[in-house]
Amino acid sequence: MIFHVIGIGNRKPDLAEDVLTLIQHHTVFSGGNRHHELVRHFLPEGYQWLPVQSPMELLFESYRHANQPVVVFASGDPLFYGIANTLRTKYPQAEIQTYPYFSSIQLLLHRANLNSNLLQTVSVHGRSWAALDEALIQQNPLIGVLTDPEKSPSAIAGRLLAYGYSNYSIWIGEDLEGEQERIRHLHLEEATQGTFHTLNCMILQKESHRNISFGVSDSFFEGLEGRPNMITKMPVRLCSLHALDLGSRAVLWDIGFCTGSMSIEAKLHFPHLEIHAFEKRAECLQIIQNNQHKCGTPGIIAWIGDVFEFDLKQISRPQAVFIGGHGGRLTALLQILDQYLPAGAVVVINAVQEDSVKNFISFSGLLNWKLEEPLRLKADTHNEITILKAIKGC
Template structure:
């Protein structure tokens, strides 16, 4: 029997409920609801249970504070859709109140129900939520033959997703809209992205899940080193091969945060975030036009959560969350940039910086003398026609400094001397 919120610590029980309402609840879940002094939930959830006791709809804007206040003196039950720990309020309550004060009684999630209807193994299907999140995140999952589930924000979401699919070259993808899953009015619509995108007036029930079977299309790998033409840029772009080596040196791991100092077109932060959905990045960029371009590139490539802050380093770095890795793509010659980055980096974090011109290469040599790490010279040549034959056209060599912060003091004893151009702003990759 699940714990009910009656002790002085103020615990709360969260009950998952499906579109089948009271009849679909287990005996244990019904007992929690029946014994509660207060039941909190969305209006549609409260309408699914018998009358009795106090019923409180969630406030607008959404807040959880009053739940904790009530739980200190009364038995409180919170109703939530399906599995409350899957993109649900259960996770929010645990974060705010602590796991020891929250008991969850789950029902099948909309993902489980959708996969059961479609015959898709749940563990093989990526899930994207458009509930309170940008729809653009769907783009990261699009590749030929992929199966994807989209949790819709409302009845317009399937149509907007169909437009996105068509714009990304996946118009032939098969779509299935599952409305009111598990309820007495459950229904299914099937068609193609092209067909749905051509019918903007079509609206579905607000409670729906969109299943996508991607047709042929120009999907992009999650492995770093996307084609250069995947990005809009003004020349401030870390080129494909260098970008791949740079990401390898940064070593993104699930849940980690990157600082991209001198974000330019945003490619380093974008490809860091594409490695894993839990990776995050903050780009720092001196120019507003480049910052806006980086945000647009992030949305196009399926990581709209990239945060880009406009300002000049090192001052713009103040107050930013502690990073797990830092890429310095611009501003190496600006006083205090490397020092500020090194001070902010957590122990065990990685810092990588690239240099093309001799002046910034000299800065990397001084940084290596102070902080340690490794220097690598990278040279790329591309084939080019030479009459009837083929030759090689070398790109400018890149010197890369990569170091891991051990937590000990720097290996050198003095600060690296900056070059005379100390007024240059952070301007790109």
């Protein structure tokens, strides 16, 4: 299969001679309705148009039955969250030639006169918040965002404010190159109240750096009422994160999160992580959410209830597990985890009771997990903590 993918803007395109020649030598074309209106006067007589619309499987079937090269018109840069990437995924053996135009984010950069060398771009268009959350926690200087009707500029500005990222301002480009083009540079509070053209994109510009400590002070976290010591202490937290070795892992389970301090610290240092935090105390849901907002860590997924009663098969498999609590059922928990952990996954526990240390060591051996040397820590006047680590074998 052969595809020629031509990027165009939001107005009648001024196509290069080689592209015009290409068009005249083909008969099967594809694109959205808007693209058709913009290019139809370039198309040869007797052309066939395959509209890009849902359901996409019907479109892919049309491509397969075309039996000749297809010229596809796309918005902006077809390789920038565009159909050229979709075609490469769908037809990995296809020959794909692209003729790009400026992406919407590039156009907005030009209008705002911003340094594109500093830009990281994410998309929340039909996607989760995960990529934007990661870029925010990293505090990138310029973050380009492709929006959608639900994750609109006002919703995005509200999310930044909710998690304390008021150190950003927002550039919004509406109907770029269209009759209603408008460029605005707004404070986040202004953006939360604004209404915007349905065709929009945005750039978040960092105005100052938000200082977040390497090792969040224990006193910064909201805790359980009347139980101030129910938190993994900061030195223990950092040593446990070292043991979890999260840099190359994608999914972390935090079992018995209580205040959420471990999940939050992990998200701050490894913002790419998908984190699932489990806790049986219902009141801890509000606590972890409050602490997430204070520490600027959106995206942690909290599960309230007994971890033994969840259908864990419906949750992303972890490459790392931290056990902060087990309700006296440590060996049963390890046995369950053994069913879900892939080879090479790491399990770390902070044990206070000597029974927990012995049970973890003995049962890990039965499961054929590789144990590392325990680390014992004592923070101030608190109980001594033993940090235990095991790696699941093949």
